[in-house]
Amino acid sequence: MNVVMALFPLIMLIAMGYIFKRTQFLTDEFWRGAEKLNYLILFPVLLFNNLAYIKLELATITQVLLALFIIILITALTLWVARAFFHIPIARFGVYVQSQIRFNTYIGLSIMSLLFGAQGMQMFAMMIALAIPLVNVISVLAFSQGQGLKPTQIVFSLIKNPLILGCLIGIVFNLLQLSLFSGLEQLFKILASMSLPLGLICVGAALQFADLKHDYSRLLLNTVGRLMVVPSLAYLICYALNLNQFETIVLVVFFALPTASASYILTRYFNGDSQLMAGVISLQTLCFAVTFPVLMLLLS
Template identity: 25%
Template structure:
């Protein structure tokens, strides 16, 4: 609750700033570009750099999460055309169903549930899963953008994506043990700390309540899939087939039952997706998650699994 509630307040602030005309449409666009191209990538790179990969490496858990994410992408691409025929909306839905606000929520929630001693497991998962989620998001949005790019053009487009560049940079710093110290570390930290607040304020400024009425059915279906159906299936498999519990189950819970990633909104808007729908599903899943994630935590804790 203490982690998710401030997110809602920042989104609300953005909405109020837009309604009072404190933020213009031009400013919204410029702030969105700043968040997508600089702030969020630096935040992602920092989270990867900070992770001690060697001490908490869990191949079984990593493979389980990667396979689960790939299956969600596959099935959502198979059935999304039954929900909407609009390609720009299809890309946003497929991206949103497999992409959670993991960078922001995973460590604080898992630490509050399982303590700081075992949080390295979650931090490692963040450093590996988040770049994969970003790569899949770029591929999905590229696929549904309706362009006729060649394979070479698609690969170049992916490699030029700020989130992919940040992931590669972070992993290189980790693997090559490049020291990030002094004023460089300070600058990265300061830029990183701006990422989430600015992205959330821009998100709130993008929301149109009248437009949400038009997308009402899509939003309801999406929230049921994202916050109920997918978590039920993944957590059932996690508990009854793989016997995950404690920090491993907590990490899985946040990955598959958390709200849609804030970064999915600026990415969708910048890559030809329906930016308004992307903002709406981030907003609604974040609000609904206050209830659904709480229920999951109480349920699993009462069964002594967390």
């Protein structure tokens, strides 16, 4: 399928969300409720479904997960070195870390489904089972320096994360070969099918282009880093580990995704530079529509 055509429904859903929000077609209460419903129920169910019933080929996915871990670790360590060298304030440093290592799962799963079908969805699901806890830990650590957070507090906040719970329960079901009764299984499939379109519409509603006027150099640096530099690093790591073409493409696509909309929530929670974070999310999401087709053309 042509990459532009595959992106079209995603772009339209995001655009619909942006228009609905800006025209007040739907109230602010709706968006708060929709985001809460998707974050607490629909998306965890989707992650559970994608992990509970797939064939976990751990022997074949080990190299992919190793590459994923290495790329995230190198990116995070590079940012920590830059912080020490440039004396970056914590309020902005947490924004930089999230903008480079977090990923928009709604866009990612939609692209995997459209471009690579069930095989891509399964590999992506296994990748995010590792990535979601890892990037959340690193993001919290980036903000928590000097705030006196105890390791137990960080662990407890991660355990409560519904996305992590959805992944963990799905993996347990898979490993123990458990199953739901048919009625509940069908209900979960219906709930899961609602998650991605609603999530993409909420992504559009969360875009704040007015914040693009804030600090051009930092916005551009974070966008170029995420959409061009990190995918290039991913390609080099895949080449070094001798991954096959499909695994390489999936990993590069993973690291070419814009940062997660939820990064804004974590930034506000830790009193970070939320205006900069909002601008980064918006600019990365906007530029992704241009950089991703180019990236896929280079990989083909």
